[in-house]
Amino acid sequence: MDKRGNDKNAERSNVIHYVAKKTTLLNRISGSCDVNISKLRAGMLVEAVEVLRDGGLRIRVTDPAGADVWKNTEWLCHRYDLVPVSSIMWQYLAAVASPQERVKLATDKQLCKELNDIKLNSKVLLQNDPAPSSGELISAVIKYIGPVPELGFGLYFGLEILGNRHSIQNVELTQKYFTTPAQGIGIFVDLSNIRPCKTDLLDFGELERGNIDIIDNVTSVCNVPVNNESQNVGHADKFGELHIGSYVEIQLGSSRNYGFIRWIGALPGIPPEKLIAGVELEDEHPQGTDGACNNVRYFHCKPHRAVFVDINQCHSHNRIDDGEPKKMEFDKFGSTGNSVVAGMVRPISVKGDLETICGKYRGIQGHHNSCYLDATLFSMFTFTNVFDSLLFRPPNEKDCAQYEEVQRVLREEIVNPLRKNLFVRADRVMKLRTLLEKLSSISGLTSEEKDPEEFLTSLVAQILNAEPFLKLSSGQDAYHYQLFVEKDDHLNLPTVQQLLEQSFLTSDIRLKEVPSCLIIQMPRFGKSFKMYQKIQPSQLLDVTDIIEDSPRQCTVCGKLAExxxxxxxxxxxxxxxxxxxxxxxxxxxxxxxxxxxxxxxxxxxxxxxxxxxxxxxxxRLYMELSAVVCIETSHYVSFVKCGSGSDAPWCFFDSMADRKGEQNGYNIPEMVPCPDFPYWLSEDGAHYLAELTDDRQLPEHAKRLLCDAYMCMYQSPDVMMYR
Incomplete structure (x- = not known):
């Protein structure tokens, strides 16, 4: 053992607390046990006592089960396998029995922030039934926070239940730790059973008197499943034909608003005879939310679109859009908010925390094998304008008759809504796919699995008839460049820079000019064969030596080469x-x-x-990496740079990250921040990867980036200014 272990009190003040977010292997650094390598499982509790020079962590593992391997031992772990939490959150999470629930709670940063502020006498919402489908939430007040040895390790919450709830029985053990009124009910719960309540219970008397149109709400939420049937069937006669999915008109103040009923039921604290409707509006409202009310999520929608009102304020409306009933759109794709956006919308500019624009229902919604197109379009248009010439070139005599319609659908129904609302519904993309299927030489674009280069050929080359992105010294033009190289068995982790130069050398060609964009297809064939197990994308691509007739440096002295x-x-x-x-x-x-x-x-x-x-x-001439499209088991996803410059953040996009429903359900797209992306493309990351013997030890996103890269997109900010 080293000297650092002698002063545990001084050391603890420097401890950083984590929860393991994935299962990984650890190497023992100090202490004695029967093994030198042990498996850290997702959800286990970790204390980091030292940050090592290589960026690794010296950790201790706290195991409520008391396994001998973790007693008085220290281990080497990488921080990318862990989720940081505060000291108090770590103690709260220690009482949660389910490892999966610990990971879920620890990764919800907004929830962790709110739970850090919980104190005695705070009001909370209790989920009485642990089954997620029950969704029963009961108001309570915290009367005790601390250890309860009789229940196990960690910190527990002692709650006094507000109101008369027959489904909850008083726990006698609570009398040892706190007191409740004579007829009060007290129980103990762990963190997974409660959610904070930012505001006191509302004065629902005003609601009954009709003085409040919209129920007050906050957007820090727990989740309640969306019901396809009313939670109060007995009220059916009171609201006639209204149901989940009904298109309604609501009078809010002096304005008329239209939207869909997404939820019907009773809210905590409101008399049960008062039935509430959660409505997703067509347009934003200053008092709207993203589907949450009083810390509870009832459905998902874009911010400022959800209101919760007395169902008597809702009046059925038979409005129809684009010849199709909107209810059918809601039923099929789960969201109605995707209007046509005309004009020119600039790419998204991220200011501050990337997490504010990430999450579920973000990006392009996947449908019927559309991932090849979703990942490519998201990479091309969300955060950069390098491909915007495709959106605005006027038609000429060489264009097909439907040129303007294809261009309009791409611009006004996909790119502009993506940039303005950060969401594109699948039926909008299907409209583009149908046009491509009809007008191009490539079949199966509406239903079959395709590759990004097939989509680019169909849309960019054949229909939009765009000027080729690349002009080659051979006299040929191209929209993307396929790397053709012979495998170097001595090259363990090639970079895109190395492979590009090797390919140009072997082919004996050059680019006639610096392109504004360069799409490079990795040396792999089909969906399974890969020439290299891992490839490291180069953040900056030096193209000086592949440009024909461009000034070059002498490799020896640095002067002009001749x-x-x-x-x-x-x-x-x-x-x-x-x-x-x-x-x-x-x-x-x-x-x-x-x-x-x-x-x-x-x-x-x-x-x-x-x-x-x-x-x-x-x-020297450089191009910067803007996106990496990846494939694994026939499914395409993408990593996209959310801005320009070396310090711009990156996100991961999957158009089919989740799904709602079965055969008649719909996919849920998702954007996820990737703060570790630059590390895996750095020299430090390359050194770590060179010593890695098992790719399965890589974090999920790092593995997909390095092992599954299919296509890299580069752009030249300097050239973009002049085109």
């Missing part, structure tokens, strides 16, 4: 830079016995630069 020798590749440096020489350095290098037979090729140097070469250094 010759290149392919046979010298890798002998005087790395990559394509190693084959460029000035006159003096070429003579010196080729004077070596091994290189006397090499034949150099004269480079074309721009006359304007040849004149200025003594006064300015040779510029």
């Amino acid at each position: 010759f290149e020798c392919k046979e010298c590749y890798g002998q005087c440096g790395v990559g394509l830079e190693s084959i460029a020489f000035c006159v003096k350095c070429l003579e010196k290098v080729h004077s070596h016995e091994k290189r006397k037979s090499h034949k150099a090729k004269k480079l074309t140097v721009p006359i304007e630069f040849a004149i200025l070469q003594e006064h300015c250094p040779v510029p």
Whole structure:
């Protein structure tokens, strides 16, 4: 044991608390037990006592079950396998029996923030039945917070139940820790059974008198399943034809509002005879939420669209949009909020915390094998305008008759709503897919599994007839570049930079100009065969040496190069830079016995630069990574840069991350922040990966990024300014 273990009191003040978010393997650092490697399971409690130089953590594992392997031992763990929590949250979570529930609670940052503020006499909502389908929430007040040895490890909450609830029995043990009124009910619960209540119970008398249109609410919530039937069947005669999915008109103040009923039932604290409707509005309302009321989530929708009103305020309306009843759209895709957005909408600009725009129902909703298209469109348009010329080019005589319709659907029904509302419903995408199926030479675009390059060929090349993104020295044009390389068995973790230069060298071609965008397809064939197990995308791609007639540096002295020798590749440096020489350095290098037979090729140097070469250094040309489209088991997802510059955050997007319902259900898209993305593309990340022997130890997102990369998208901010 080292000296640090001698002063436990001083050490504890520096402890950082975590919950394991995934199962991973740990290496023992100190202490004695029967094994040197042990499995840390998701949901286990961790204390980090030291941050090591390589970024790893020296940790202790707290196991309520008391396994010997964790007693008085310390282990090496990577922080990417853990979720940080506060000291008090860690103690609350210790009392939660289910490891999966611990992970769920620990990863809900907003909830953790609110629970940190809980104190004695705080009002909370109690979920009495642990079954998620019950959704019964009961008001209570906290009378005790602390350990209850009779119940187990961690901190528990002693609650006094507000009101007369026959479904809850008094727990005699509570009398040992706190007191309740003579007829009061007291119980103990752990963190998983309660949710904070930011506001006191409302004055529902005003609601009964009709003075309040919308029930007050807050958006920090727990979840209640959306019911397809009314929770109060006995009230059916009172609200006639109204039901879940009904399109209604509501008078809110002086304005008329329209929307769909998403939930019907009774709310905690309101007389049970008062039936409430949760309505998703077509337009935003200043008092609207995202489907939550009083800390409880009843359904999901975009912010400021949900209101909870007396059902008597709802009046059935038979409005129809685009020739189809809106109820059918709701039933099929789960959300009605996806209007056509005309004009020009700029890409999303992220300011502050990326988590404010992430979550479920974000991005493009997947439907019927659409992931190839969803991931590609999300990568091309959400946070960058490099492809915006596709949206606005005027038609010409070479375009097909439906050119403007395809362009309009892409712009006004997909890209603009995505940028404005951060959500595109699947039927809007299906409209584009139907047009592509009809107008292009590629069949099966509305139902079959396809690849991103097939979609690009159909939309960009054949229908939108766009100018090719790449102009090659061979005289050919292209919309993307497929890497063709021979496998180097000595290369364990190739970068996109290395593979790109190797491919251009082998093919003996160059780009005629710096493109505004460069889409690179990885060296893999089909959905299963991969030439390399892992590939590290390069954050900055140096394209200086693959541009025809562009000034290049001599690999030896750094001055203007006038010759290149392919046979010298890798002998005087790395990559394509190693084959460029000035006159003096070429003579010196080729004077070596091994290189006397090499034949150099004269480079074309721009006359304007040849004149200025003594006064300015040779510029290097870079493109920045903007997105990585990945595939695993025929499903495409994407990692997308949410802005420009090296410090821009990244997110992960999956158009089919979750699903609601079975055969007649719908997919739920999701955006997830990826704060660790830059690490896995850095030199430190490369060193870690070089020593990794089992890819299964990688965090989920890192594994998908490095092992499943299918296509990398690069852009040139400088070129974008002039096109």
